[in-house]
Every structure is written in structure tokens, then in C-alpha cells.
Amino acid sequence: MYVSRHYLSWALLLPAAIFGMSLLPTDDTPEESLTLSGDTHTLELPSTQAQRLWQLVVARNITIQVELKQQKNTDGTLFSFYGGPLARQLLLDLESSSKKGEITLKFRTPSGSIKVYSSDVDLSDGKWHKVIFAIQGRRLHLIIDCKERHNREDLDMQFTEQSDLQVLIGQKTWRRLPFKGKLREFSADIGYPINEKCPRLLMLSEGGVSGADGTDGADGTDDGHGRPSPSTPTLRSRHLTSTSTDTDRSSDVDSTPKTSTDASVQRNVDYLAHRVSHLENQFKHWRSVIQKYETQLQHVQLHQRGCEINGNVLLADGEKWRNETECTECICSANTAYCQPMGCPQLTCAHPKKRDNSCCPVCGERCYYNSQYYEHGHEFWPKNCVQCVCEDGNMDCKYRRQQDCPPAPCPSHKQQTPPNECCPVCVDDDFCARQPCHANATCMNEKLKRTCRCKPGFFGNGQNCYDVDECVWDSEARAQLGGCGQGTRCINTIGGFRCDCLPGFAKIDERNCLDLLRV
Numbered sequence: 001m002y003v004s005r006h007y008l009s010w011a012l013l014l015p016a017a018i019f020g021m022s023l024l025p026t027d028d029t030p031e032e033s034l035t036l037s038g039d040t041h042t043l044e045l046p047s048t049q050a051q052r053l054w055q056l057v058v059a060r061n062i063t064i065q066v067e068l069k070q071q072k073n074t075d076g077t078l079f080s081f082y083g084g085p086l087a088r089q090l091l092l093d094l095e096s097s098s099k100k101g102e103i104t105l106k107f108r109t110p111s112g113s114i115k116v117y118s119s120d121v122d123l124s125d126g127k128w129h130k131v132i133f134a135i136q137g138r139r140l141h142l143i144i145d146c147k148e149r150h151n152r153e154d155l156d157m158q159f160t161e162q163s164d165l166q167v168l169i170g171q172k173t174w175r176r177l178p179f180k181g182k183l184r185e186f187s188a189d190i191g192y193p194i195n196e197k198c199p200r201l202l203m204l205s206e207g208g209v210s211g212a213d214g215t216d217g218a219d220g221t222d223d224g225h226g227r228p229s230p231s232t233p234t235l236r237s238r239h240l241t242s243t244s245t246d247t248d249r250s251s252d253v254d255s256t257p258k259t260s261t262d263a264s265v266q267r268n269v270d271y272l273a274h275r276v277s278h279l280e281n282q283f284k285h286w287r288s289v290i291q292k293y294e295t296q297l298q299h300v301q302l303h304q305r306g307c308e309i310n311g312n313v314l315l316a317d318g319e320k321w322r323n324e325t326e327c328t329e330c331i332c333s334a335n336t337a338y339c340q341p342m343g344c345p346q347l348t349c350a351h352p353k354k355r356d357n358s359c360c361p362v363c364g365e366r367c368y369y370n371s372q373y374y375e376h377g378h379e380f381w382p383k384n385c386v387q388c389v390c391e392d393g394n395m396d397c398k399y400r401r402q403q404d405c406p407p408a409p410c411p412s413h414k415q416q417t418p419p420n421e422c423c424p425v426c427v428d429d430d431f432c433a434r435q436p437c438h439a440n441a442t443c444m445n446e447k448l449k450r451t452c453r454c455k456p457g458f459f460g461n462g463q464n465c466y467d468v469d470e471c472v473w474d475s476e477a478r479a480q481l482g483g484c485g486q487g488t489r490c491i492n493t494i495g496g497f498r499c500d501c502l503p504g505f506a507k508i509d510e511r512n513c514l515d516l517l518r519v
Contacts, residue, residue: 033069033184036170043169048509050167053188054081057092058159063134063192066169067185070098070123076179078131079186080172083162088173090114091159094133095177098124103149105133105142109156117142119149128184136192136281146198151274191285203274307332309339317503318489327359333489333500343469343492344459351377351461353392361466365393377461381420418448425449440465440495457495470497487513 034043045053056062066078080093092107101122109115121144123129132143138157142150169186170179194201307315307330315321315332322329322342330339344360352361353376364376367390374380374390381387388397405423408415415424425431425448432443437452441462444451452462460466471490473483484490484499488511491498498510505513 033182035182036179038180039178043171045167045169046509047165050165053167054083054159054162054165056188056190057081057135058161060135060137060157060159061191063132063189063194063197065133065185065187065189065197066094066131066183067128068096068123068131068179068181068183069126069128070096070179070181072098072124074098074124074180075100075177076181077168077170077172077177078179079170080168082166082168082173083164085164087162087164087166090172091162093172094131096123096131096179098122103131103142103144105140105150107157107159110158111156115154115156117150121149124181130197132194132197134192134194139277141192141194143194143198143201146200147202151203191288192281193285193289195282195285201278203278305335307335307337309337324359329492331491333491338491340492340494341467343467343471343494345472346459346468350375352459352464352466353377361460361464364391366390367393367395369395381418384420385422386420416448437462438465440467455495467492467494482511485512487515 044050053062064079068078070076075097076095078094078096081091083089083091090106090108093105095104095106096102097104101120102118103121103123105117106114117140119142123131123144130143130145132141134141134143135157138153138155140150140152140154140157141148166173170183171177306317306319309315309321309330313321313330315330315337317332317334320329320331327342328339329342330337342359347361347363349363351364353364354361366376367374367378369388369390370382374395376390376392379387379389382397385400385402386397387400388395390396400422402422408424408426410426410429414427416427417424428445428447431445431450435450437443437450438454438460440458441452441454441460443462444453454460454462454465457468457470458465459468469492470481470483471492473481477483478485484497487502487505488499489502491500499513501507501513505515508514
């Protein structure tokens with residue numbers, strides 16, 4: 001499968017046969033693609049990525065690319081954004097109809113109406129097509145197979161932040177208007193890196209198409225099949241009245257396209273203005289690229305410096321240092337040393353114990369008593385006033401005398417002696433207050449005793465709780481328990497952990513980072 005390597009990217013990495021989708025190699029490429037068929041498939045961006053993508057739309061500084069091959073005689077959605085209450089209000093979408101031979105852009109204006117741009121193009125000719133949609137300031141661009149279809153300023157293109165947001169690929173919300181065909185890329189970029197995507201962009205002017213490198217193109221634009229058409233592509237603009245939900249069609253036409261002048265001077269002026277705008281966009285893009293790499297280089301240099309501890313211990317980035325005497329450890333990450341009490345591999349035994357002044361506990365030896373094995377630390381009363389405790393392989397049993405019992409702090413009618421024990425206790429007493437559990441444990445009062453359980457992120461018997469070092473989990477444990485993912489460095493914390501990004505990576509969510517240095 002092709003994995004996009006842009007600043008923000010989400011490749012279609014999905015398991016086979018989910019909601020009617022399958023991952024199949026294509027006939028004309030060694031790469032894999034996602035085959036969408038039927039009316040029930042769901043491709044939705046995670047909320048964190050969806051919000052980041054929408055922030056670029058709000059900033060009007062985004063380029064979205066989709067590579068596709070559409071089935072004949074189908075209507076489908078390439079991508080769609082929904083916001084408002086419960087994310088049910090259409091904000092922006094791009095649709096393709098091979099029935100009508102057109103591609104349609106819709107977006108919600110500040111007044112609440114839906115504005116629509118349509119252009120004649122058929123994407124169902126059995127070939128792969130690259131569809132690029134970009135917003136740069138007040139200007140929107142639509143490029144298909146490196147041939148410009150839309151390039152115009154639109155003052156209605158104003159978007160706001162959304163608390164509820166849904167970004168779908170290949171369909172609208174409620175699984176409507178699903179795309180049918182093959183997809184092999186959905187990616188997003190900051191800015192307008194069109195030179196990287198289309199080195200020889202055929203630009204749209206009022207009088208026809210010209211090459212981005214200054215050469216003349218055909219007299220007309222491409223018709224979507226690689227053939228020049230006799231005239232400029234039909235560009236239709238209209239407003240659709242809408243409610244709070246997505247309204248697909250209406251005949252309420254608000255505006256019509258302006259006709260171009262036949263004067264060659266006016267065409268040349270328009271083309272030159274277009275070229276200047278294009279070059280300005282390229283300058284802004286390369287400036288942002290250089291600034292991005294300068295920032296990344298600074299981050300990498302910062303990581304290379306390492307960390308100093310106690311004025312004399314120098315750690316390389318990612319290196320750990322342990323003080324076995326004080327049971328502390330430090331790790332160097334991004335030129336900062338993080339030091340804290342040492343975490344330990346989690347044990348499954350009920351009563352871990354420390355040996356020989358070690359920092360982390362071990363599971364003690366079992367005891368054999370009356371033809372039965374008992375775990376280390378297990379306490380029981382086999383007969384009246386006889387208490388037995390397994391101590392690391394040795395069963396220690398003692399007889400308790402009732403006259404040695406401390407007085408119970410309650411009236412006699414509220415006292416009760418547990419089975420086989422000697423000393424009475426107060427029924428429903430606040431045992432947790434009288435005998436607290438470990439600071440990192442929760443205490444629960446019962447009728448005749450209290451129960452201690454270590455909190456999440458700790459292990460032990462509740463009397464003693466030890467911090468779990470989640471950073472020593474193997475890959476299977478990380479997958480099952482939600483450990484740090486790709487591009488990260490695990491930093492153990494007391495009762496938890498966090499995932500720092502490696503040099504050259506940017507955070508996607510709390511567990512994963514994206515490689516920014518792969519271009």
C-alpha cells in the first residue's frame with residue numbers, strides 16, 4: 001500500500017473485509033489499494049486527526065489529495081466534513097458523478113447556505129486519477145491529473161472551529177452517497193506544495209490552458225480522458241438553500257459564471273495575473289518548507305546535546321541511568337532529564353516481597369502444608385486460635401491466646417469473632433481508618449475486616465504497592481494494554497507513563513508520533 005509522507009497523512013491501512021471493504025492489489029500497480037463496493041462502508045478519521053485537518057481548513061491553508069479509480073455509472077463522495085450539534089451539519093465535501101460526468105465541490109457559507117461549484121470531468125475511464133483540492137487564503141483550487149479545473153477567489157469561504165467534528169472518506173454521514181471504486185491515497189498538506197505534486201501543472205486561464213513552466217498548452221483544457229476539449233471547462237456556481245442538515249440539491253441558483261472577454265489583451269492580462277498568483281503561492285510554500293526543516297533541525301540538535309545529572313553524569317538522548325542505592329532512575333529526553341523512583345516489571349503473585357535490599361520485589365517461594373500448597377504471604381486460621389502465614393517457603397503457625405486480645409472499641413453486642421480467630425472485632429467498623437492501606441491503594445470496609453487493592457498503575461497486595469514500569473512491556477502487551485506506539489520513547493511516571501516523540505517526529509495522539517523527516 002502507498003503510505004503518504006506529508007506533514008499530515010492518513011493512509012488507508014485497514015484490515016480486510018471490514019464493512020464491505022477489502023484490501024486488494026491492483027492490476028496495473030504493485031502497490032495496494034482499497035476497494036470500496038456496496039452501500040455500507042465507513043472510513044472515518046480519528047477525532048484528533050480530524051480536528052488537526054479542520055484547523056488547516058479554518059486557516060485556509062490546506063491541500064488535500066485523493067488518488068482514485070471510480071466505477072462507471074456511479075455517484076460517490078470523495079471526502080466530507082460535518083460539524084455542528086452531533087456533527088450532523090455539512091461543512092465541506094467533494095463529490096464525483098460518473099453518471100453525469102462531473103465533479104462537485106460543496107461548502108457551507110457564513111450565512112448557512114450551501115455553495116456549489118461543478119465542473120465537467122469523468123473519473124470512470126478505468127485509469128487512476130489524482131484529485132487535488134486546495135484552499136489558499138480566499139482562493140480555492142481544484143486540480144485533476146495536474147490540470148487545473150478551478151482557480152478562483154471566493155469571499156464566502158470562511159470556516160469556524162467545530163467542537164463536534166466528523167471527517168469521512170468515501171461517503172457522507174449516515175453512510176449516504178458512498179464512493180464505489182478504488183482508493184489508494186488520502187493525504188493532506190499545509191500550504192500549497194503543487195510543484196512537488198505536479199511539476200508541470202497545466203494552468204487554467206480565461207482563454208484556455210497554459211503550462212506552469214511557461215510553455216503553451218492546448219487550446220482547450222483536458223476533458224478528463226487525456227484529450228483536449230475545444231473550450232474552457234464548464235464551471236458552474238450556485239447557492240443551495242439548506243437547513244441544519246446536508247441538503248444535496250436545489251434549483252435555487254444564486255449566481256451564474258461570468259463570461260470571459262474575447263479580447264486577446266484581456267486574456268493575456270488575466271493569464272499573467274494568474275501566473276503571478278501561482279508563483280507567489282510557490283514562494284510561500286517553499287518558505288514554509290524551509291522554516292519547517294529549520295525547526296526540525298533545531299529539535300534534532302537539541303536531542304543530540306544529551307542531559308547532565310548532578311553536575312557530572314552525562315546521558316545521551318534516550319539513555320537511562322539508575323541509582324540502585326536510592327532506587328531512582330533518570331532518562332534523558334529532548335535535552336531534559338526526568339528522574340523519579342524506579343518502576344518495576346509487574347508481577348502476578350498476590351504478595352510480592354523485596355529481597356536483599358533490592359529495588360524491585362519478587363514472588364516468594366510457596367509453602368507446603370497439610371498436603372496443600374500456599375502462596376507466599378497467604379494468611380489463614382486452620383483451627384481455633386491458630387494463625388498460619390507462609391513466609392517465603394516456610395509455614396509459620398502460632399497459637400494465639402484470647403487473654404492477649406486488645407479490647408474492642410465498641411459495645412459487646414456489636415462485637416463478633418471471625419471464624420477460628422481469637423479476638424473479637426467491631427461489626428461494620430471503619431477498619432480503613434484504624435488500619436490504613438498503602439498510599440497507592442484503595443481501602444474497602446467489609447463487615448469484619450477491610451480489603452486493600454493497589455490502584456491502576458501499581459501492583460502488590462495493598463499493604464505494599466509498587467509502581468508498574470509500563471516501558472518494559474513487550475509488543476504484545478503494548479498492543480493489548482495501550483502502550484507507546486510508533487515514533488515514540490516511553491517515559492515511566494509514578495502510576496503511569498507518557499510517550500515522547502523521537503527526534504524528527506510530531507505527536508499524532510497520546511500514544512503515536514508521525515515521522516516528519518521522510519519526504
